[in-house]
Structures are given as structure tokens and as C-alpha cells.
């Protein structure tokens with residue numbers, strides 16, 4: 001219920017509309033195209049959860065929570081809310097089967113794996129890519145303060161280039177390559193041009209199970225390995241290892257699951273990865289084992305920042321383990 005209610009507000013751009021000035025329910029219902037009575041009831045339910053506020057004069061405004069539904073805030077959830085209530089929601093209908101079988105059920109719901117399905121559904125792919133780009137604004141914060149020099153950064157599965165556009169915008173000596181599936185090419189090239197970095201950053205269509213560009217100083221895997229089980233994640237790492245120089249660095253932006261029973265968002269994201277992709281979130285010990293299997297040595301897992309960064313170095317080939 002809450003997922004669908006939030007998505008209705010996200011689709012209608014309600015948080016953007018009331019960010020300009022508080023508005024009335026009839027005015028908002030008209031601009032969002034929603035039934036006025038239904039809109040009022042959705043809003044009432046959400047306001048009770050701290051998402052939007054309706055004052056005594058009937059004027060709607062944002063709360064700290066609904067601010068995140070705006071398009072233009074860092075870490076905006078306006079688009080991921082729509083994926084959660086749309087294609088992801090359809091897949092969750094089969095969650096019981098995912099838990100019984102221990103694997104992804106996207107094919108049951110959508111007829112093919114999630115990323116294959118997105119390639120054939122441009123409207124949903126655009127929403128998903130916008131969601132990832134909004135999230136990469138947060139992930140950028142975890143990378144920006146590093147001691148960057150004039151390096152070539154290869155963002156594997158970099159979507160439409162949001163992370164590199166932000167990073168190269170801040171560090172003008174950096175060069176970049178975004179690698180992703182062909183259906184992301186047009187949006188990525190437009191974003192890189194819009195960011196004014198097309199002369200330093202290119203988009204390469206590719207399959208990270210087959211080949212990634214060689215010679216990168218730093219390889220980035222942001223929100224990639226958690227989409228895959230250990231066997232597939234190892235194959236991605238091995239593709240990176242084959243392209244990397246002994247001196248290359250690997251930066252993984254993914255959760256580091258804490259041990260124990262404490263609350264952590266990644267424990268729920270882990271279930272989402274299981275249901276949607278057959279993937280998983282990992283503890284530091286699991287990252288260490290996975291990285292060795294893929295030809296890398298874990299150097300550091302930074303779990304204190306806003307977004308964890310896992311740093312690794314290539315293993316000398318004779319030290320690799322299978």
C-alpha cells in the first residue's frame with residue numbers, strides 16, 4: 001500500500017510542485033491527473049506517515065521525507081519509487097518462489113531476466129536509469145574526496161554515466177570510460193555531453209561478462225556485484241582482472257553487511273537482490289572470498305561513510321585461487 005501510494009505521488013511530481021509553493025488538493029489532483037477524492041485519501045495516509053503535510057487551510061507542502069521525492073535533490077527517490085511500485089513490484093509477487101528456490105524470479109514475472117527486460121522496455125529503462133543516476137549522486141560523495149591524480153577511471157556497468165559525470169566534473173585531470181549495455185548509450189552520451197566532459201569521457205557498449213576496456217588506472221563497480229550470485233560476480237571480476245594492470249585499483253560501491261542482528265537497510269536490499277536478480281549483499285568476509293576468486297585482494301572495506309567503498313588490488317596471477 002505504502003509503496004503504491006508513494007509511487008503515485010512520485011509519478012505525479014507532487015513533491016516538485018509543492019516545493020515551488022504550497023498548493024491545494026484540487027490543484028494538485030488536476031495537475032497529476034488523479035481522482036481528487038482518491039488523491040486526498042492517498043495524501044492523508046502518507047501524511048500520517050510523515051510524507052507530505054496538509055495544513056489547516058488544506059495546503060499541501062513537503063516534509064523532510066517527501067523532500068526526497070523531488071527530482072532535483074541529491075539522493076532523490078522519485079524514480080526508484082516508481083520502479084519499486086512498477087516492474088519490481090510485479091517481480092515481488094513471486095517472492096515466495098524465490099525464497100523456496102533460492103534464485104531470481106524476474107523471468108516468472110517478466111518473461112526474461114530483469115536487465116534483458118529493461119533492454120526491451122525503454123520507458124521503464126529510462127525510469128530505472130534515472131533512479132540509478134539519482135543514487136549515483138550519493139555514491140559520488142563516497143569517491144570525490146579520494147586523492148585522485150590524472151587517472152583513467154573505467155566505470156563498469158556505469159549506466160548513463162551519472163557517477164563519472166559528477167566525478168570528472170570535480171576532478172578535471174581525470175579521464176573516464178563508461179561501460180554499459182547498448183540500450184544505455186544514447187542517454188549516456190547525452191549526459192556526458194551535457195556535463196561538458198565528452199572530450200574526456202566516452203561510453204562503450206559492452207557486456208561485462210565478456211570484455212571491458214584495458215588499461216584503466218581505476219575500475220569502478222558501483223551497485224553491480226550485488227546484482228549477481230557468487231558465480232556470476234566472480235566472472236565479472238575475472239573480466240576486470242583480465243583488463244586491469246597490476247597497478248590498477250578496483251573500487252566497489254556496494255553494501256558491506258554487518259554481522260549480527262542489528263538493523264541495516266542492506267538486509268532488506270539483500271532480499272530485493274535475491275528476488276529481482278538472484279544476487280546478494282555480502283559481509284566483509286564474503287567480499288574477501290569473492291574478490292580472491294575473481295583475482296583481487298581486498299585492501300579496505302570502508303563502512304563508516306555515507307556509502308561504503310570496498311578497495312581491492314589485482315592479485316599476482318600465480319596467487320589467484322579458484
Ligand SMILES: C[S@@+](CC[C@H](N)C(=O)[O-])C[C@H]1O[C@@H](n2cnc3c(N)ncnc32)[C@H](O)[C@@H]1O
Nearest residue numbers: 115132136157158159180181206207208222223
Ligand atoms: C544496478 S545498475 C547500477 C548502475 C550504476 N553503476 C550506478 O551505480 O548507478 C546495474 C547496471 O549494470 C548494467 N548491466 C547489466 N548487465 C550488464 C552487462 N552484461 N554488461 C554491462 N552492463 C550491464 C545495467 O544496464 C545497469 O546500468
